[in-house]
Amino acid sequence: MTSVPGMAEWAPLLKHRGPDATSPVMDDYRRAAAGFSWDAVGAELGVVPGGALNIAGAALDRPAAATPGKLALRFVDGAFATQDFTFDELRRAANRFANALTQLESGPGATVTTLLGRCPELFFTAFGALKCGAVFSPLFSAFGPEPIRSRLELSGSSVLVTTARFYARKVAPIRAQLPSLRHVFVVRDDVTAPLPPGTLDFAAVMGSMPDEFNTAPTLPDDDALLHFTSGTTGKPKGVVHAHRAVIAHYATAKLALDLHADDIYWCTADPGWVTGVSYGMIAPLACGVTTLVDREELDVERWYTLLEQQRVSVWYTAPTALRMLMKAGLEPVRAHRYPSLRFIASVGEPLNPEAVMWGMEAFGRPVHDTWWQTETGAIMIANFAAEPVYPGSMGLSFPGVEVALALRRPDGTVELLTEPDRIGEIVLRPGWPSMFKTYLHNEQRYLESFAGGWYFSGDQAKRDARGYYWFIGRTDDIIKSAGHLISPFEVECALNQHPAVMQSAVIGIPDPVVSQVVKAIVELKPGIDASPELRRDLIAHGRRLLGAAIAPRDIDFTPALPRTRSGKIMRRLLRARTLGLPEGDLSTLESGT
Ligand code: ATP
Ligand code: MG
Numbered sequence: 001m002t003s004v005p006g007m008a009e010w011a012p013l014l015k016h017r018g019p020d021a022t023s024p025v026m027d028d029y030r031r032a033a034a035g036f037s038w039d040a041v042g043a044e045l046g047v048v049p050g051g052a053l054n055i056a057g058a059a060l061d062r063p064a065a066a067t068p069g070k071l072a073l074r075f076v077d078g079a080f081a082t083q084d085f086t087f088d089e090l091r092r093a094a095n096r097f098a099n100a101l102t103q104l105e106s107g108p109g110a111t112v113t114t115l116l117g118r119c120p121e122l123f124f125t126a127f128g129a130l131k132c133g134a135v136f137s138p139l140f141s142a143f144g145p146e147p148i149r150s151r152l153e154l155s156g157s158s159v160l161v162t163t164a165r166f167y168a169r170k171v172a173p174i175r176a177q178l179p180s181l182r183h184v185f186v187v188r189d190d191v192t193a194p195l196p197p198g199t200l201d202f203a204a205v206m207g208s209m210p211d212e213f214n215t216a217p218t219l220p221d222d223d224a225l226l227h228f229t230s231g232t233t234g235k236p237k238g239v240v241h242a243h244r245a246v247i248a249h250y251a252t253a254k255l256a257l258d259l260h261a262d263d264i265y266w267c268t269a270d271p272g273w274v275t276g277v278s279y280g281m282i283a284p285l286a287c288g289v290t291t292l293v294d295r296e297e298l299d300v301e302r303w304y305t306l307l308e309q310q311r312v313s314v315w316y317t318a319p320t321a322l323r324m325l326m327k328a329g330l331e332p333v334r335a336h337r338y339p340s341l342r343f344i345a346s347v348g349e350p351l352n353p354e355a356v357m358w359g360m361e362a363f364g365r366p367v368h369d370t371w372w373q374t375e376t377g378a379i380m381i382a383n384f385a386a387e388p389v390y391p392g393s394m395g396l397s398f399p400g401v402e403v404a405l406a407l408r409r410p411d412g413t414v415e416l417l418t419e420p421d422r423i424g425e426i427v428l429r430p431g432w433p434s435m436f437k438t439y440l441h442n443e444q445r446y447l448e449s450f451a452g453g454w455y456f457s458g459d460q461a462k463r464d465a466r467g468y469y470w471f472i473g474r475t476d477d478i479i480k481s482a483g484h485l486i487s488p489f490e491v492e493c494a495l496n497q498h499p500a501v502m503q504s505a506v507i508g509i510p511d512p513v514v515s516q517v518v519k520a521i522v523e524l525k526p527g528i529d530a531s532p533e534l535r536r537d538l539i540a541h542g543r544r545l546l547g548a549a550i551a552p553r554d555i556d557f558t559p560a561l562p563r564t565r566s567g568k569i570m571r572r573l574l575r576a577r578t579l580g581l582p583e584g585d586l587s588t589l590e591s592g593t
Pocket of ligand 2: 229233373458
């Protein structure tokens with residue numbers, strides 16, 4: 001196995017730490033990692049060995065007791081009007097919903113699903129459900145009826161909270177097919193319109209409930225969250241997490257996102273995906289931090305206005321959003337000032353070096369890549385505030401998480417790769433608190449993700465001599481050509497450096513001689529037209545940077561790469577389309593791509 005040449009060499013970005021700079025929560029990674037203990041983090045959250053733990057208790061009751069009047073959530077609507085909730089107001093609202101669920105006998109053992117945008121009712125429902133010991137399961141609100149039906153059927157949810165508009169369009173047509181769904185709460189967009197038959201008025205029920213509730217003394221291993229994966233590599237999986245996950249949410253928000261008590265924090269992820277719940281809801285509240293919630297979708301001018309006006313200090317976003325901002329150029333970003341912005345982080349897809357450098361140009365701060373997945377529940381690899389950033393690298397393993405690279409042989413044995421720069425699958429030693437409990441109704445698949453005492457993530461990476469991890473690709477996407485292992489990410493990074501390229505996706509095409517050849521599908525920058533000359537120029541550019549063995553042999557142009565609704569490029573779909581194979585599960589495909 002060879003290591004792939006061609007990754008652009010970038011100088012590390014060393015952090016400037018002037019006298020007025022906020023010192024990082026973790027100022028020495030190696031010392032913190034050596035002294036780290038999950039039990040000690042649990043103790044900070046009030047967990048006693050053998051005792052109860054409830055996510056809502058740790059992330060809401062605890063900070064609400066310490067700082068009841070502090071601003072917990074600020075929602076901003078399309079007209080920039082704000083709606084604020086203190087920690088205690090949020091706690092009381094969650095209590096009301098917990099009382100409503102308890103009256104409906106939908107506490108322990110029930111699954112409560114939301115089909116909502118980023119609105120206050122989403123938070124009331126999530127923490128209310130957790131408080132009474134139910135499982136909280138968010139769905140992405142842009143899903144149509146069929147993906148909603150199949151997920152509700154899999155989860156066996158008995159309670160759904162949605163808006164009147166979503167109910168009419170997406171739930172009413174499938175409700176008869178969901179016998180387990182007993183109660184549907186509707187958040188009414190228009191209170192003068194009649195309540196749909198067979199539903200409960202969310203606001204009216206909340207208004208009739210007491211605002212005190214004793215949070216259920218759930219055990220750390222009790223089920224708490226059900227997330228569906230993005231469906232990038234196949235049919236989305238239901239991933240179950242326990243209440244103990246909050247220990248990892250809290251620790252990673254402090255040490256990897258560098259959350260300080262006085263931060264204004266903004267996570268742009270949709271609550272329909274794990275990032276939106278782990279880091280848009282639970283983690284910042286557990287840290288007692290004020291969270292900004294934008295009710296609208298990405299808009300370049302709006303985002304810069306929010307960062308400036310709301311004095312955001314820590315911002316957690318995704319490569320797909322950063323690419324949209326980059327596409328708009330530097331002028332809009334420079335029309336605002338961001339004196340409060342201290343830390344920028346990203347997750348969800350490979351973050352190319354240009355995006356890290358763009359952070360420097362646009363905000364004077366690098367973008368800190370973080371790596372994790374629905375199954376890991378929390379950040380496992382990160383670029384930390386006090387450590388140098390190597391653009392293109394995902395960073396170092398999180399303290400308390402044992403990360404390694406491994407090869408899994410067909411006979412089931414595992415080889416750990418200890419020398420630097422070898423490519424292997426990212427594996428994690430079970431034991432961190434937010435490790436998933438199972439794939440819902442697919443225990444077999446869960447068990448298959450473990451071998452030799454390690455969890456196999458399905459992602460390939462290499463680690464350099466400094467301990468930094470570099471993403472190579474998903475195991476399914478890695479290209480094998482003439483004895484080389486080729487990283488689609490490295491080839492894409494090289495192509496993306498060409499001035500005409502907006503973004504690209506690289507796949508392997510079967511070849512009788514060399515096993516697979518590299519093919520790229522390229523989305524061009526606005527105003528640039530595809531042409532045979534440009535194709536030739538791009539192939540030459542690839543060869544120059546990567547060498548003939550690795551550069552794409554063939555290039556196609558597309559107006560838009562197929563993406564999941566959470567913004568990930570679906571290379572499996574490009575492969576299927578190119579080879580004329582069945583397209584598989586498309587429930588999470590972004591429309592129009
Ligand atoms: P599915 O499991 O259904 O195919 P998915 O893996 O995209 O979908 P998620 O759990 O939402 O579902 O995404 C996690 C995956 O996203 C990771 O396994 C990895 O492939 C990718 N990813 C996340 N962060 C990074 C990162 N910083 N760099 C590269 N890839 C990342
Ligand atoms: Mg996955």
